[in-house]
Amino acid sequence: MASYSFNHAERYAVYTTHGDRCYICTRPIDLASFHVDHVIPVSLLDDSNRLAGVLRDLGRTDDFDLNSFANWLPAxxxxxxxxxxxxxxxxxxxxKYLxxxxSKAEQARQRAEKVVRNQEIGKVLNTLFRVHEQGGLDDETKAQLAILISDYSKDxxxxxxxxxxxxxxxxxxPLFxxxxDNGTSRVVRGPYGTGGGPSQNSDPRLDCSACGYSYFNGVRCVICGNMDDD
Structure with missing residues (x-):
């Protein structure tokens, strides 16, 4: 029976690109234990005639790649x-699923390639999945995951x-x-440095136009890095 083994870069790319909820039931999922699902089952590769009919019924071309980001969603x-x-x-x-x-296949592919290029992130992902399988994370391992948390915050x-x-x-x-926090103003450290903002913002004009937070270092949002100088 046809199958596919996802690597760590592909799993991370699907998770960061499509969000932290199951695409079927919308329940929260986590990076270590979530599954990558083939929307169109990969088992159809064993039955070319049936696969051709399914692709036709779903409006996909004959060369649609089942083992690609265009067919993968988090579950x-x-x-x-x-x-x-x-x-x-x-x-x-x-x-809607397809x-x-x-629509995000190219974005996911680029993120996977970034992980492959960035060996440090790759090593941290290896650590996360290995330690999770062993049954828990100690404080030392959690500290090692800081680079992964920072990367996820940006993407x-x-x-x-x-x-x-x-x-x-x-x-x-936490992502930051x-x-x-003195009850009026707050100083936070995010992926893009340290900045400040109101403790409880009731004025949407002060929000970052990209992520909605209101923590800035000069004109740069320290959460998402957006240069918002309006």
Whole structure:
């Protein structure tokens, strides 16, 4: 039976590009234990005649690559296990799934390539997955994950939870550190340096136009790096 083994760079790219929720049930997922699902099952590669019919019914060309970012979305383990080799019936919903994967395929591919080029991130991903399989993260390992948290902060999907990254089922890390807060103003350290803003912002004009936070160092948002000088 046809199958595909995802590498760490591909898994990380799918997770950061599409967000931290299962595309089927929308429940939260974490980086270490989530599954990458083939929207159109890879098992169809064993039956070329049926595959051709499914691709035609779903409006995909004959050369559509099942083993590509255009067919991969993040899923929780129960949904992926339950779906298994199920072929979705042609519908607006499955078209939505395929459109979501296809529209961000190039973005995901570039992120995977970045991980391959950046050996430090690759090593941290190896550490995360290995230690998770062993059953837990100690404080030393959590400190090693700082580079991964910083990278995720810069590249995570717009629909992902904005304040944290779920690294394992039991460990969720903040995307920025609050250094001080006197009840009126707050100083935070983010991926793009240290900056300040109001503790509770009630004026949307002070928000970063890209991420919605209001923590700036000069005109640069320290959370997403946007240069917002309006």
């Amino acid at each position: 929780c383990p129960p949904c992926n296990t339950s779906k298994n080799a199920l072929v979705w019936e042609p519908s607006l919903l499955v078209q 459109q979501a994967a296809g 995570h999907a717009a629909n992902a939870e904005p304040d944290v990254v779920r690294l394992t089922p039991t460990y969720t890390a 550190e609050i250094l001080s």
